[in-house]
Amino acid sequence: MNTLLNRRQWLKTAGLTVAATAFAPRLLAQAPVTAPRRIPVGPGLVRLNYNENPFGPAPSAKAAMRTAIDPSFRYADAEEQALLELIAAREGCRPSQIVMGAGSGEILDVAGFHFGLEKGEIVAAHPSYMALLNAADRVGGKAVRIPLNARLEHDLPAMAAAVGPRTTLIYIVNPNNPTGTVCDAAELKQFVRGQSERTTVFIDEAYLQMTDNFAERTCAPLAIEGRNVVVARTFSKLYGMAGLRLGYAVMPEKLAVSLKARMTGSLSLVTIAAATASLNDAAYVTTARARLKAGRDALVAEVRKLGCEYAVPQGNFVFFKTGMPVTDFIAKMRAAGVEVGRPFPPMLDWARISIGLPEEMELCHRAIRQVLA
Ligand SMILES: Cc1ncc(COP(=O)(O)O)c(C=O)c1O
Structure with a gap:
């Protein structure tokens, strides 16, 4: 009953006449099947x-965005390439090892589709960030959820034990969301070295740049040296650019080619300007x-x-x-x-x-x- 009411309201808000409701079943079939990623927050809260x-964002990023408004009538392919090269230089890898997206969320979605296909199993912590697992679920992938340990950190030995013949990916969120806990740096690196011989290991480092000892903790060098490892970062968190939508991941070239083939968008000139300024604002x-x-x-x-x-x-x-x-x-x-x-x-x-x-x-x-x- 409630659902019916909501559908009616939806048709009304969509500006359709009463007569048009006769076509409702066809229209409803085209309505989005997934819930919105984020629910709007009430005013005044x-x-x-x-x-x-x-x-x-950084004041330097805001200034760069203002400057980018005038030339924003042009497509930003050259600027996108320049940002790709800057990111690659910062990471110490080739541009062909980087995939950029509208937030790291887009990359998580694409990775979820890629590794979830053919009923692939994805080993992940529980609770943890869900975007990649939700995307995998939409194409028939299966999440194997491993409870956090007593310190509410990823239980790496239990995750390793859960890897089996159908596993296509291990997903680690470091620091984890919602707990904020990090894996021990040495233990994680040993885990990643070992498990990347068996399957792909994806480390979501959305919050890692906020930690004091980022350089010691990041697993990007393991991806860059050619292991079966993906490391994702975002400009949404430390750089304060969540609404500008930019993230990237470092990975082996061959996987980058496969993931890029599933991406559909390109970047905004204004966002590229903000990211470039931010990367130069230590x-x-x-x-x-x-x-x-x-x-x-x-x-x-x-x-x-x-x-x-x-x-x-x-x-x-x-x-x-x-x-x-x-x-x-x-x-x-x-x-x-x-x-x-x-x-x-x-x-x-x-x-x-x-x-x-x-x-x-x-x-x-x-x-x-x-x-x-
Ligand atoms: C662990 C983690 N990864 C990725 C994201 C996606 O962020 P974005 O798409 O803004 O880069 C979030 C957002 O909250 C997150 O918590």
Whole structure:
């Protein structure tokens, strides 16, 4: 009944006349089958639910975007190639080893389709980031979900044990979302070296540039030296460019050719300008990292003071045990003016809160104290 009502409303909003409803079945068959990736946040709420970086983009990136507006009537192929070469130089690899996309989310989708086809099995942590697994599911792929260990980190030995003849990919999110935990650097590298002999290992490093010891932790060198490894990065997080949509992944050339064949878009000139400026703005990166870390440390101190169990975080968010159903916590925080992360099954009494601006965090801390009192 409800669904019917929604469909009617949808037809109405689409500007269709009453007579047109006669064609509804055909129209409905064309309606999107998947839910929107993100649900819009209500007006007036402090938005601490999508792990965005409210400090960014860098002033240099904003200036570059303004300059890019005038020539934006042109296609940006040359600029896209120049950005590809800059990224390759920064990563220390060939441009042919890089795939760029509209956010790393597009690359996760394409990888999910690629490795999920033919009923491929993808070994991943639980809970973890779902985009790649959801894409695989849409083409018949199967997720093999391995619970996190007691520290809420990826259980690498259990993941290795789950690799079998149908495994097409291992997906590691480092730092993990929603927990924010990182894998031990040496253990992860040993795992990746060993498992990439058996299957492809995909490491999603969306938040890794926020950690203090990025160089020690990144697995990109393993992809660059030709192993069966993919490392994905995004400009959405540390660089504060979530709405500009740019991410990339480093991988073996042959796989890059296969994934590029499944991509459909090209990049925006304005986004390319912002990314190029950001990559050349080392000072901003240092500042952004320090600001996010300060917010993260303060939030950890707050939940500790309240006696909550929490996962040791390295990203721009904190995951902690609320002592109540998370749906209640979400509703109470919303009533106090703060939108926090969605529920993450099976940890349904834990909440994820992203780091916002200092004034937003002040409100958030007050709200947490009030809700958990
Ligand atoms: C672990 C992880 N990977 C990838 C993404 C996708 O980000 P984007 O598509 O903005 O690059 C997100 C977004 O929240 C994420 O948490």
